[in-house]
Each structure stands twice: as structure tokens, then as C-alpha cells.
Amino acid sequence: MHEQDSSGITQKPLSELIADQLKRKIWNEEIQLGERLLETELAELFDVSRSTIREALKILEIEELVVIQARKGTYVAAFTEQDVDEIIELRTLIEARAFTQATHHLEQNHVEDLQAIVDQMKTKADEKDWNALFDLDMQFHSYVVRLCGNSRIIKIYDSLQVQIRTFLMHLDQYYSNHQSFYDEHKQLLQALVSKDVHTVEGGVRNHIEYVETKLLGQKTIQNLRRYNL
Structure with missing residues (x-):
């Protein structure tokens, strides 16, 4: 009801x-x-x-x-390393495509909306508020994905929203500070405004796969310690 x-x-x-x-x-x-x-x-x-x-x-x-x-x-539900790996892989596949396609539909009003989100990120970064930053991350990425013009990609992405937001809970341990998280989104917006699809795709991949690189680094350290190397 x-x-x-x-x-x-x-x-x-x-x-x-x-x-x-x-x-x-x-x-x-x-x-x-x-x-x-x-x-x-x-x-x-x-x-x-x-x-x-x-x-x-x-x-x-x-x-x-x-x-x-x-x-x-x-x-x-527990969130395993495999879950993290799968979310990173899926986000990379979907968002790299969606962001590059969004450049063909990006208008000035869209840029202004995204800039407003990034401005809020700056405020929350100054306040050191990870939860608010992660919520704004979801707003930013969802907004861009919705500009891609592919209704099926949008529908699949929407169905993953809860899983992605849960994944974001783990990110604070991989970023040196709140400012770097904000900086990445500022750079992503600049890439979108440039409408250079190679810059956009590279920016998205670097942003998402940054965590995977950190994870691999941690696993390597753990393995070295395990074998006393």
C-alpha cells in the first residue's frame, strides 16, 4: 500500500x-x-x-x-574480495562505455548540474565526510550514465546501484585523503567537458581501477609477509 x-x-x-x-x-x-x-x-x-x-x-x-x-x-551480506573485484570489473565495462557515449549528448545545463555536484564534493571533502562524498559520487556517475542514450545500459546500471554504493563503503581505506577523491571527480568533469572520448575513457578507467591497483598492492604485501620475503 x-x-x-x-x-x-x-x-x-x-x-x-x-x-x-x-x-x-x-x-x-x-x-x-x-x-x-x-x-x-x-x-x-x-x-x-x-x-x-x-x-x-x-x-x-x-x-x-x-x-x-x-x-x-x-x-x-558479507562483502568479499571477489565481490570487490567483480564490481570494479563491471563498473569499468559499463561506465567506460557510458561516459564516452555521454560526451555526444552533453549540453551546458548538464555541465552546470555536474559542476554543482562537484562543488558539493569540495565542501564535503573539506568536512572530511566520506559518506556524503560517496553519496555524491553515486549522483555524479548515475547522472553521466543517464546521458549515454542507451536505455539498457541505464537499466543495468540502476539495478547495480545498491551493490555499487555498498562497494563504496570500502574506498576510504584506499584514498590518502578526502581531497584526492574530490580531485578525481573534478578531473572527470574536465575530461567530459573536453569531449575527447580517449581522455574520458582513460579518466573513468583510472578512477575506477585505482582501487584495484591498491588492492593488488595490498595482496602482494600480504603474500610477501606470509612467505617472510
């Missing part, structure tokens, strides 16, 4: 609103990856019925943010 606000605008169902709040708690690390979720506790926390909580958890299961196991309970 959908609710309406005082203006008559249709709002999300209660279960979706709760699912959104649970996502935010996970991304803010108020709820940990791998943590068990109890329907009774959540029903009390949100002051709703267990059936509403069950519907909210079903939404999160479809988005692969929780795992529901018969007779074992519901758990926040």
Missing part, C-alpha cells in the same frame, strides 16, 4: 522506506556487514509490524544486501 503526503503526492510504501533506512544504517556502519537482523528487534526499532519488516528485508534480499536463510535467519 502506498501512502500520500498532504500535497497528494504518492509516497513510497512503508516497507520501502524502512528498507532505505536499513541501507543507510549499513552504509553508515551502524549495522555491520555479516550482522544478523532480527525481525522482532527491527519491528520495535521502527515501530511497525513484523510483516512490514519482512517485506523490507525481502527488498534488501533482491538487491543482494541481505541473505535470508531458512531456519537460520537473516544476515547482512
Whole structure:
């Protein structure tokens, strides 16, 4: 059942609103990856019925943010190194194509909208607010992908939004500071404005695969330590 606000605008169902709040708690690390979720506790926390909580958890299961196991309970999905590798690979494939195609549709009003997002990033970088930076990252990348003109790419990307935002939770450990994260998006916008497809594709790949390089570096160090090298 959908609710309406005082203006008559249709709002999300209660279960979706709760699912959104649970996502935010996970991304803010108020709820940990791998943590068990109890329907009774959540029903009390949100002051709703267990059936509403069950519907909210079903939404999160479809988005692969929780795992529901018969007779074992519901758990926040763990995020493995393989998950990180797969998200990096998928983002690179989709965004490299979408960003280069977006250059053909980029107008001045789009540039102004993207500049506004980047300006907000500067503010949040100064405040050292990773969560806000990651939310703005999602806004920036989603905005550009929607300019690519391929409805199927857009639909696939939309279906990955929750997984990508969960992936972003891990990025703070790979960036030396908040400013460098902001700088990368400023450079991405400059590349888009140039409309040079090679510069754009290179910028996107460098931005996304930067984390993969850091991961590989960490794995190499771990292996060296394991073998006392």
C-alpha cells in the first residue's frame, strides 16, 4: 500500500522506506556487514509490524544486501574480495562505455548540474565526510550514465546501484585523503567537458581501477609477509 503526503503526492510504501533506512544504517556502519537482523528487534526499532519488516528485508534480499536463510535467519551480506573485484570489473565495462557515449549528448545545463555536484564534493571533502562524498559520487556517475542514450545500459546500471554504493563503503581505506577523491571527480568533469572520448575513457578507467591497483598492492604485501620475503 502506498501512502500520500498532504500535497497528494504518492509516497513510497512503508516497507520501502524502512528498507532505505536499513541501507543507510549499513552504509553508515551502524549495522555491520555479516550482522544478523532480527525481525522482532527491527519491528520495535521502527515501530511497525513484523510483516512490514519482512517485506523490507525481502527488498534488501533482491538487491543482494541481505541473505535470508531458512531456519537460520537473516544476515547482512558479507562483502568479499571477489565481490570487490567483480564490481570494479563491471563498473569499468559499463561506465567506460557510458561516459564516452555521454560526451555526444552533453549540453551546458548538464555541465552546470555536474559542476554543482562537484562543488558539493569540495565542501564535503573539506568536512572530511566520506559518506556524503560517496553519496555524491553515486549522483555524479548515475547522472553521466543517464546521458549515454542507451536505455539498457541505464537499466543495468540502476539495478547495480545498491551493490555499487555498498562497494563504496570500502574506498576510504584506499584514498590518502578526502581531497584526492574530490580531485578525481573534478578531473572527470574536465575530461567530459573536453569531449575527447580517449581522455574520458582513460579518466573513468583510472578512477575506477585505482582501487584495484591498491588492492593488488595490498595482496602482494600480504603474500610477501606470509612467505617472510
